[in-house]
Every structure is written in C-alpha cells, then in structure tokens.
Amino acid sequence: MADPRRRSPLAHRAPLTAEGGTLTIAERPLLGRLVLRVDADKGDAAVATVIGAGLPKAVAETALSEAATIFWLSPDEWMIVTAAEAEERLAADLGAALAGIHHQIAVVSDYYTAIEIAGARARDLLSKLTTLDMHARAFKPGEARAGIFAKANGVLFQRVADDAGGGPAFDLAVRWSMADYLWCVVAEAGHEWGLPVEHPVAGEPLFH
Amino acid sequence: MFVITCPYCGARDQTEFAYAHEAHIARPTDPESMSDADWAEFVFMRKNTKGIYAERWMHAAGCRKFFNALRNTATDEFLAVYRIGEPMPEVSAEGPATPCGEQPGSGNDAVKIMADDSGGGGR
Incomplete structure (x- = not known):
C-alpha cells in the first residue's frame, strides 16, 4: 500500500x-x-529465476520481462526498474535467490525519477543535451546508456521504437536533486519546437 | 575535446571521464620499513613523460570503472586502452616532439630568447 504522503520529485x-x-x-x-551488484556469471541464473530474464552482459543492453526491466550500468552493476511499490518485494526475492552469492541490492526508488521525452523530435532534443550519439543507428530501441545530460548525470532508455506511431519515447532516469533542473533544461532545449519555457523552483540559472 | 574509448562502454566523449594519474604504481609490500624518502617516492613522484605514458582513467559518467590507457602526451593521441589487470600492450608512436612541431625545450620565452642569442637560431 502506497504511503499517501509520498510525493514524486x-x-x-x-x-x-x-x-x-x-x-x-x-x-x-x-x-x-533497484541497483544490483553481483558477479555477472555467478548471479545470472539466480536473477533469471526471479525476474524471468537474465542479466545483460554488455554496454547498452537491457533485459525485459513482465516483472522488470534491467539496465546494464557496468560489468558488475545493473539497475532494475519495476512497477511502483513492487521493488521491496522484488529486492527480497532477489536477495533470497542470490543467497550464498556475494552480492549487494540497494533500493533506490526514492533516489531517482524519470523524465519521459517522446515524439518525433525527441532525438533532436536529446542531441542538444548530451554527447551520446543519438542517431537512430547508434541508439536503438531497448538500449540504455548512462551519460551526462546538460550538467546532470542520467541513464537514458529508449522505451518506444522510432517507427511507432508518435515517434520514439525515451525515459531519462535522473537523481531527485537534479530532476527539476533537468526538467527545465529539457523544456528549454525543446523550446524551438514549441515546448513552453519552465523556470527552476530554486531560481538557479540554467546556463552559464 | 577528444574521444576516449572505454574498454567497457566504447567510444565516449572526454567529459565523461576522470583522470587518475600514472598507472602501474605498485603499493609498497613492506610499508613498516619504508623511510620518508621511500614514501615520498611512492606518493608524490611521477614520471611525467613526454611521449608514451601509461595512465589511469575512470569512466565517471558511465560504468565508473577504472582502466589503463597509453597516451602520447606530446600529441594527446590515445594509443591503447586496456583493463586493470591486463598486461600493457606494446605500442609505438612517432610524432612531433611537441604538438606544434616547434623545437623541444622550455616554454619560457626568456629561455628561448637566450638560446637565440647564443646562436640557436629559429624563432
């Protein structure tokens, strides 16, 4: 049961x-x-029994199942995204499945939020904010990469393919403390295509 | 700006990386018996080579792993990257002794003028 006082960033x-x-x-x-750290070869089978998908093994790879989506963050570190309020149960199940294998599971739900950027101009907008290659040949649907967006670190995931109606959709996971800043920077980047201007609640300048 | 190839993530922009100084500096095996001079050598003294230099980088905005790189410090060319624990690859680099191809020496103009006075010629 969700705490009614819970408020998103x-x-x-x-x-x-x-x-x-x-x-x-x-x-x-x-x-x-969740952020999971474990030896990829040792933990793969145990994770698959819980989530229904094994650990992705290389950069930008993700694994999707009904229970969760797994992003590759580094050779021994993954971010697991699941439905709201389902993470504690998933963490417990993963912990039980990985018992005896050296691992660490951290619940980071309150540490991050995600900004969805969707539409035909989504790649153009993101190209203005990051040095990642946002060409459709380089960043494909279902891939996730960590990088720098404006001045904030984030993890970008393409959730909807380019040829879907309405264009591609990306989820940009960003830390709580940077979320309002990045929201305003994203709106500013999209201003030339008609997004309205947003001002940071803390009043900080977006660009120096 | 240059592109650095992370051995885990592939080619990424320089801004994603953090520099972590000279590579292959072994920690002392017998710290109890080391003199202050030995400690200074271990903690502070670095080669600062002009040419091929083995150094550590960290992909701070990506996988956050350290890795080793061989860089030509005269041209900023990355000659090889390799993971921690892997042996240093054999590379060779031929390039100008200095980035612009000028005579190697001090960057201090006063020294260059003195060299000219003594018949060094050039500039």
Whole structure:
C-alpha cells in the first residue's frame, strides 16, 4: 500500500506538449528501482529465476520481462526498474535467490525519477543535451546508456521504437536533486519546437 | 575535446571521464620499513613523460570503472586502452616532439630568447 504522503520529485510539473505534437515531456513518477551488484556469471541464473530474464552482459543492453526491466550500468552493476511499490518485494526475492552469492541490492526508488521525452523530435532534443550519439543507428530501441545530460548525470532508455506511431519515447532516469533542473533544461532545449519555457523552483540559472 | 574509448562502454566523449594519474604504481609490500624518502617516492613522484605514458582513467559518467590507457602526451593521441589487470600492450608512436612541431625545450620565452642569442637560431 502506497504511503499517501509520498510525493514524486516532479509532482509540481505538469506534462508539456509542443504545438503540433512533435514533442511531449512528462514525469514517470515513483517507479520501483533497484541497483544490483553481483558477479555477472555467478548471479545470472539466480536473477533469471526471479525476474524471468537474465542479466545483460554488455554496454547498452537491457533485459525485459513482465516483472522488470534491467539496465546494464557496468560489468558488475545493473539497475532494475519495476512497477511502483513492487521493488521491496522484488529486492527480497532477489536477495533470497542470490543467497550464498556475494552480492549487494540497494533500493533506490526514492533516489531517482524519470523524465519521459517522446515524439518525433525527441532525438533532436536529446542531441542538444548530451554527447551520446543519438542517431537512430547508434541508439536503438531497448538500449540504455548512462551519460551526462546538460550538467546532470542520467541513464537514458529508449522505451518506444522510432517507427511507432508518435515517434520514439525515451525515459531519462535522473537523481531527485537534479530532476527539476533537468526538467527545465529539457523544456528549454525543446523550446524551438514549441515546448513552453519552465523556470527552476530554486531560481538557479540554467546556463552559464 | 577528444574521444576516449572505454574498454567497457566504447567510444565516449572526454567529459565523461576522470583522470587518475600514472598507472602501474605498485603499493609498497613492506610499508613498516619504508623511510620518508621511500614514501615520498611512492606518493608524490611521477614520471611525467613526454611521449608514451601509461595512465589511469575512470569512466565517471558511465560504468565508473577504472582502466589503463597509453597516451602520447606530446600529441594527446590515445594509443591503447586496456583493463586493470591486463598486461600493457606494446605500442609505438612517432610524432612531433611537441604538438606544434616547434623545437623541444622550455616554454619560457626568456629561455628561448637566450638560446637565440647564443646562436640557436629559429624563432
């Protein structure tokens, strides 16, 4: 049961849509997130029994199942994204399955939020914020990469393919403390395609 | 700006990386018996080579793993990257002794002028 006092980092921001619908940004609040560290070869089978998908083994790879999505963060570190409020149960199940294998599971749901960037101009918008190669040949659907977006670190995941109706959709996972800043930077980057200007609640300048 | 190839993540922009100084510096096996001079050698003294230099980098914004790299410090060319624990690959680099190809020596203009006065020629 969700605590009614729980408030997402961008609860004060309403979704934005550009005129013409080439861009929309919205928060995907309160998703369950875990960070798992384990030896990939030893933990793979145990994770598969719980989540229904094994650990991705190389950069940008993800594993999807009904229970969760697993992002590759480093050779021995993964972010597991699941439904809101499902993460504690998943962490317990993973802990039981990995018993006897040296591992660490951290529940980081309250540490992150995700900004969804969708629409035909989503790749163009992200190209303005990051040095990652955002070309459709380089960043494919279902891939996730960590990188720098404006001045914030984040993990970018392409959830919806480019040829889907309405264009690609990306989830940009960012830390709570940087979420409002990044929201405003994303809106500023999309301003040329019709997103409205947003101002940080703390009043800090977006660019120096 | 240059592109660094992380051995785990592939080619990424320099801004994602943190520099971690000279590689292959072994920790002392017998710290109890080391003199202050030995400690200073271990803690502070670095080669600062002009040419091929083995150094550590960390992919701070990506996988956050340390790795080793061989860089030509005269040209900033990355000649090889390899994971921690892997042997240093054999590389060779031929390039200008200095990035612009000028005579090697001090960057201090006063010293260059003195060299000219003594018949060094050039500039």
